[in-house]
Amino acid sequence: MNSRFLISQIIADGWYLVRVRGSHHHFKHPTKPGLVTVPHPKKDLLKKTAISILQQALLQPARCPAFPEDDEYALPDCDFHGR
Numbered sequence: 001m002n003s004r005f006l007i008s009q010i011i012a013d014g015w016y017l018v019r020v021r022g023s024h025h026h027f028k029h030p031t032k033p034g035l036v037t038v039p040h041p042k043k044d045l046l047k048k049t050a051i052s053i054l055q056q057a058l059l060q061p062a063r064c065p066a067f068p069e070d071d072e073y074a075l076p077d078c079d080f081h082g083r
Contacts, residue, residue: 001050003042010036010057032058 007025015027015036027036036057039045045053054060 001045001047003038003040003045006045006050006053007038007040009054009059010038013057013059015057027057029057 007027010027013029014031015029017025018028018035019026023039023041025038025040027038029036034056036053038053
């Protein structure tokens, strides 16, 4: 997954950039607790890393009809929905 796509999903949910340290962008949300850190720029984030970042942002990957039902998580090409 591309970090640019992941950041766009986080920003669309209301998170905003608070600081950049090296290659890591840190985001806060006005109502959700915590800080979400995204390595950027990074073209190939591991699927597990992307899912972990989305869980920290209290987002969950949506199911994609293109992938089997037994797949626990959707792949990055899918859209994401807030909990």
